[in-house]
Amino acid sequence: MSAALDIFRALADPTRLRVLHLLRAMELAVGEVAQAVGQSQPRVSRHIRILAEAGLIERRKEGNWVFLRLGQGADVQSCLALFDSLSPSSTEAMWQAADLARLAAVRAERARAAEAYFAEHAEEWDAIRSLHVADVDVETAMRGLLDGAPIGHLLDIGTGTGRMIELFGPSADQVTALDRSPDMLRLARAKLPADAGDKYALLLGDFAALPLDRASVDTVLLHQVLHYAQAPELVIAQAARVLRPGGQVLIVDFAAHEREELRTRDQHARLGFSDAQIESWFAQAGLELERVETLPGQELTVQLWLGRPHGAPPIEGRICA
Structure with a gap:
């Protein structure tokens, strides 16, 4: 029973629901989640801790970054199925659309960083490829x-x-x-x-x-x-x-x-x-x-x-x- 209570308590916050919605789209770093929901990283980190403790998301450290993805347990899949069966309100739909628009900006920043790296190292790569x-x-x-x-x-x-x-x-x-x-x-x-x-x-x-x-x-x-x-x-x-x-x-x-x-x-x-x-x-x-x-x-x-x-x-x- 305690596991179910932890899950429902974790879901009882609109920001945490938005985080889950974003992680359904792609794995994200903590800072990228903060950028997508338009909140400070310390505040988002608190929400992430609660979701992780409930088993709804998983954290993975990579160098100095921490990446997040949806939990892989059966309880998570049941929650997602429940979300899919419910129609969002007009306010929820608006937040989801805004979050996904900011998520597109995160993707664009990743692509920009990749292009900058290759521009900086192009001569090294080209020397081997030749x-x-x-x-x-x-x-x-x-x-x-x-x-x-x-x-x-x-x-x-x-x-x-x-x-x-x-x-x-x-x-x-x-x-x-x-x-x-x-x-x-x-x-x-x-x-x-x-x-x-x-x-x-x-x-x-x-x-x-x-x-x-x-x-x-x-x-x-x-x-x-x-x-x-x-x-x-x-x-x-x-x-x-x-x-x-x-x-x-x-x-x-x-x-x-x-x-x-x-x-x-x-x-x-x-x-x-x-x-x-x-x-x-x-x-x-x-x-x-x-x-x-x-x-x-x-x-x-x-x-x-x-x-x-x-x-x-x-x-x-x-x-x-």
């Missing part, structure tokens, strides 16, 4: 390799700017994007669709210790990430751990090369990988290398390695080449 095949060719090859099976729950390890969730998110049932940089996660959020809701979860974490349960995702992507790993075999083992039976792991990275400046200038821990290395690490993790695709560039070759758990039925059309 060495290998065009991004559009890589993305086309990725689509081709992943076309044989449903994406399901997608895990994008080292999401960076969020391009992979922008590319494959619409085809996924659920998306989890992980990065160890809060700045990168803020850039990735600028790529989320306006109707993202709770389909997308962006997490701060380490690719060598994934904060996910065993056998919880269907597709794992590591796009231009593995060369930052001091122990790539551990990263692949973690990807295999969270993969469901019948799932798939796609690694996109450089073939072995000798561009030493990428190690000293761009902090690449590994100067690319050979097919034999990836196949060996896959085998150690219980994965089978199902297909390899090679995309030669100006000075660097991009490789795509697709793996699935040992014993998984083959998908028609996939042959290790």
Whole structure:
């Protein structure tokens, strides 16, 4: 009975109802919620504490920021179903429309911050891109390799700017994007669709210790990430751990090369990988290398390695080449 009382007490405030309405649209930082409801952050933080104590929302710390999303319990879903069954009054509808308009301004600010970051670092990105095949060719090859099976729950390890969730998110049932940089996660959020809701979860974490349960995702992507790993075999083992039976792991990275400046200038821990290395690490993790695709560039070759758990039925059309 106390849980029900906590929930109804938490809902007995118009601002807290507005916060829930906003979080149905997308995950938000505390400051962004304050901006959307037009109240001070200390006041909003008090409302958030009450909602969190009732289990209606969840808080997640990411660097110096705290992000909020709807609680995942059955009680929360029941409350949302109740909201959907009730028609808002004219005053409530007005507040909801005003809050969503301010939420659009939050999205615009995220996009502006992303553009400013890329403008500042454009030369660094362009210097690396000029060495290998065009991004559009890589993305086309990725689509081709992943076309044989449903994406399901997608895990994008080292999401960076969020391009992979922008590319494959619409085809996924659920998306989890992980990065160890809060700045990168803020850039990735600028790529989320306006109707993202709770389909997308962006997490701060380490690719060598994934904060996910065993056998919880269907597709794992590591796009231009593995060369930052001091122990790539551990990263692949973690990807295999969270993969469901019948799932798939796609690694996109450089073939072995000798561009030493990428190690000293761009902090690449590994100067690319050979097919034999990836196949060996896959085998150690219980994965089978199902297909390899090679995309030669100006000075660097991009490789795509697709793996699935040992014993998984083959998908028609996939042959290790």
